Amino acid sequence: MSRIEMQRIGKSYGPVRALDQVCCVFEENRITGLLGRNGAGKSTLLQIAAGWTFPDQGTAYVDGRPVGPGDSPDLYLMSEQDLYPDGMNGERALRYSRRLYPHFDEAYARMLSEKFRLSLKTNVNQLSTGYRSIFKILVALSVNTPVVLLDEPVLGLDANHRELFYRLLLEKYTEKPFTCVISTHLIDELAAVVEDVTVLRRGQVLYSGSREALLSQGYAVEGKAEAVDRYRAGRPWIGEERLGGLKAAYFWGEPAPDTVPEGLELAPLDLQKLFIRLTEEEEEK
Amino acid sequence: MYLDGDKPIFQQIAEGLEDGILSGAFPEESQIPSITEFSVQYRINPATALKGINLLVDAGIVYKKRGIGMFVSQGAVEKLQAKRREQFYAKYVRALVEEARRLNLTEPDIQTMIRRGFDHESD
Incomplete structure (x- = not known):
């Protein structure tokens, strides 16, 4: 099992509409980046995919079968929530994971604990934010389930440990591909790691598909304000910035042109810049 | 080779590898790193x-040996040089002339500078 499909998912928490009419697919054996601002619904969506929580409307399917309640040995969700009972140290938590996941590679997890210099003697809940993330990364990279969902895996990690994590993930993935969904706010770092992207905005899907197709639809044009304004007319622009007589306008929704009129400059938009423009709120402009 | 975000990543990987072949870091008939190595690195x-x-495989610069890996083709350097020569005008000369115009530099000014560049290199 490994292809995840969300069909018209809706979920409310009291008055808050966390997800609304969400349709998207996490393709089999691909790495998908799940992007969205705080409160956009990323964690809720991953918890629904894992069967930890249930949608009010719609259905989540894994390989065509509706997701049932409870933990599945074929799917691992690394979440922000702390799952280990108080007083459980790393050693015991690893043994606990081995019981839940038949293909759990304890030797590999131990090797990773040395790479990250994580003490397995310490109680998991007493670790710092960064090392709690690292402990969960250890487990996520060792479970060997066909689906691994990572909700903010690099929360609190320093730059060196984040790089180490991306390398280990890709090593593992190139060795034996699995379906992987990663949510993060550090978009620049993850942009090249993912093949597909799903963007959530206020509980709705803004984009779901290949990263390359998303980027090929976005570009920026810079130059004198009047020239930029002239160029902008009739094109799908999503934002602009002004500095004196200079202006930059951002476009999304048509292929980037090969050339622009004399006096203007064409610039690509990377994933993070595009994301910021697409999810910017009125008050932030 | 580093990734800078101005071009699609797959293109940067191809160009970086081309640069490596042209500089001799990956000689003809030598094995190039695997997909896993590129990916992780x-x-x-x-x-x-x-x-x-x-x-590069489609252009005949690199070839695959089943079950072993990927290798630089015989004649790859010559092929790449020919390709890069063709791109030279569009990539360097046109940009040079454009900037020269913005700065009011004349053709003789530029020729002097080009000569200086070549002389400097032979020092």
């Missing part, structure tokens, strides 16, 4: 690395 999706390398 540059922290990019293996599908992207594969797409970049396949550009």
